[in-house]
């Protein structure tokens with residue numbers, strides 16, 4: 503499907519910058535933009551062209567908002583239609599969905615995203631999804647696991663929003679509360695929210711600053727796997743089960759539910775000559791170029807790892823109302839029986855009444871991958887922890 507991806511604030515800008523570095527020119531990436539109040543943060547992006555970066559909110563004087571979500575919300579309301587217009591030169595009406603990416607512990611991204619989501623929903627008939635990067639508990643920890651490089655300001659300093667010397671985690675005392683408020687607002691105003699549990703992805707002792715390249719790479723890979731699934735480069739290879747925007751919309755839902763993304767890859771030998779019929783997909787009589795048991799094993803392994811391995815957010819029991827499975831890779835490796843079997847296994851594993859699936863042939867690719875999207879999941883522990891950080895959301 504064709505999406506317009508918008509990075510808001512420091513974290514959002516850096517994640518979409520990584521997406522541009524890895525996927526610019528891919529057909530699914532119909533549009534890409536980075537919006538921030540912070541000139542320096544926008545200026546440090548490397549892969550998004552100048553014309554796709556937009557600084558808003560003159561009232562912030564070109565700086566970050568130091569975690570002041572109240573100010574962020576005000577700027578978001580005032581500038582929502584201006585931000586909507588800043589997409590116009592990339593033909594937003596042709597996008598089949600909008601994807602907002604932001605760090606919900608901050609103020610610039612968290613303030614603007616709900617208002618922009620509402621604006622886009624009014625202007626276009628396409629769903630708006632949010633990728634919500636969660637803060638780590640250490641960022642707002644009063645005891646300050648932040649370390650010596652942390653800044654004392656309310657949000658760990660504007661700028662890039664990250665630590666200074668020493669690569670320490672910045673102190674953002676309001677990060678949890680900001681996250682609770684912004685997650686609530688996004689759930690009200692978007693079709694679905696995909697939280698990314700930063701803390702769960704950090705190694706022991708690692709800070710966001712140390713790990714941001716890797717974290718942003720993980721996010722970019724998953725965004726590309728989900729939205730790129732139905733948009734191959736080579737139209738000579740047609741997937742057996744084409745995945746389109748309405749399949750994703752059906753699987754993910756439209757009521758602001760929480761959704762999780764699991765993803766796994768396995769390197770495989772590309773078949774010597776790529777057959778356009780693929781081994782399992784069409785039951786071709788072409789000579790087999792891939793050992794069937796190796797193909798079955800690769801498909802089974804990636805589906806299990808994408809399901810039971812580390813997801814963007816851990817969910818209790820792994821159950822979901824709806825599940826979407828995408829299996830991709832060189833066509834000869836996409837064994838049809840193994841995919842059908844994986845789908846049955848996944849239905850039992852998640853208890854989902856509805857499992858949608860699609861395949862994503864990648865001619866000449868060097869890996870098989872599986873993406874598992876679960877929506878309508880039980881509330882993840884980390885989300886409950888964040889929600890209960892403000893009394894009015896504690897139930």
Ligand SMILES: Nc1nc2c(ncn2[C@@H]2O[C@H](COP(=O)(O)OP(=O)(O)OP(=O)(O)O)[C@@H](O)[C@H]2O)c(=O)[nH]1
Pocket residue numbers: 510511512513514516517538540565566567568569570604605606607608609610611612635636637638641657659660662663664674677700710714717718
């Ligand atoms: N994955 C990832 N998370 C980040 C990165 N930088 C910051 N974060 C997280 O995102 C949160 C918000 O930071 P920013 O996006 O810089 O904040 P902002 O929206 O620009 O808002 P202000 O700095 O308050 O103006 C932080 O609390 C971190 O949890 C990054 O490069 N990658």
